[in-house]
Amino acid sequence: MTSLGTAAAAPGETDTGRLVVGETRDGGEFGLPVAVVNGADDGDTLYMQAASDGDELNGIGVIQRVIPRIDPEELSGTVLAVGIVNYHGFQVAKHRNPIDDTKTNRTYPGDADGTSSERISHATFEAAKRADRILDLHQGSTSRMLNEVRVRCGTRHRLHEQCLELAKVFGCGYVLDQKGPNGQLARVGPDEGIPTIDPELGGSVGWDDRSIKYGVRGSFNVLRYYGYLDGEVEPETQTRASGFDQYGSPSGGFVRFEKALGDRLSRGETVFTVRDTFGRVKSEVTADGDGIFWRSRRLPQVATGEYVCSVATGIDTY
Incomplete structure (x- = not known):
């Protein structure tokens, strides 16, 4: 038993x-x-x-x-x-x-x-x-x-x-x-x-x-x-990833992602933009390095400094 x-x-x-x-x-x-x-x-x-x-x-x-x-x-x-x-x-x-x-x-x-x-x-x-x-x-x-x-x-x-x-x-x-x-x-x-x-x-x-x-x-x-x-x-x-780069919003507004989950990113590529209520771009955030778009917030609205997404780094396969 x-x-x-x-x-x-x-x-x-x-x-x-x-x-x-x-x-x-x-x-x-x-x-x-x-x-x-x-x-x-x-x-x-x-x-x-x-x-x-x-x-x-x-x-x-x-x-x-x-x-x-x-x-x-x-x-x-x-x-x-x-x-x-x-x-x-x-x-x-x-x-x-x-x-x-x-x-x-x-x-x-x-x-x-x-x-x-x-x-x-x-x-x-x-x-x-x-x-x-x-x-x-x-x-x-x-x-x-x-x-x-x-x-x-x-x-x-x-x-x-x-x-x-x-x-x-x-x-x-x-x-x-x-x-x-x-x-x-x-x-x-x-x-x-x-x-x-x-x-x-x-x-x-x-x-x-x-x-x-x-x-x-x-x-x-x-x-x-x-x-x-x-x-x-x-x-x-x-x-396999060994870490994350996390991104916050540099301004308040509405996030629009340029990548889907699982997409590869290269250093300098646009990860997301933040736009005002009428669709005008207020800020653009680019990747700090190479990685994979791994995780993101669900709601589009953000305040200054609020968490937006994570990009996995140190990528390899095994």
Whole structure:
């Protein structure tokens, strides 16, 4: 029998339940939705989680589609899944946990006696540490962004190559290979000896079916490549970036982009213009160097200095 919270599954079974991590303001318990898929045959454990940022729903869409499609009778090993990590942020469609005004994916490995976010991180990390691989499903919040996978352990980490392989197997086509901030699951997982990646499945308001399909395909790529399920997977060449140039607006007005997501940019090329209400150009912003148009704000109106877009730099393939 394998359990996670109240979910308990014998070999060849699937079960769902709740992982209790605290109480709400009325004193009632709350728990995160969890699933256990216990394979009929022995094997490795894969841990998946979604929505550690409460407004990032594409990962939930992936788990909704992946878990029902895994036949435990055909599975070797175990899949553990937490469908919604940032319970409080999800309830109010906010990025941060409103109980402590904290970004949950900056609080790993967590603290059993800490803040709301730290307690959630502690409970989910205890589950993740049981795994041989970790998929922490994200998206670029509500902005517009390429479907990508992030490797956050840093190029000098002892597990870097294993994390990079996992990213390639997941196979969104684009990889950001850049050490992440402290407190990210994709940082602390490798420190525990567990290859971990952070798929960033586009960016949307609500969820986006196209990005969810990338996540479903990537999850099954991982399940097949690493022997949880039968099937052949040949990892495809990925475009890798090592950093970003971020651009703010030099003036207020309305942004008009000259490039689409995924387009290449050369130094000096126009990235966007800012125009007044009547369409007259107020300012033009050009690329500081060569790169790929990776991410942009969704709304066209901007104030002076407001974030507009990101261009990925340090591009290669592997």
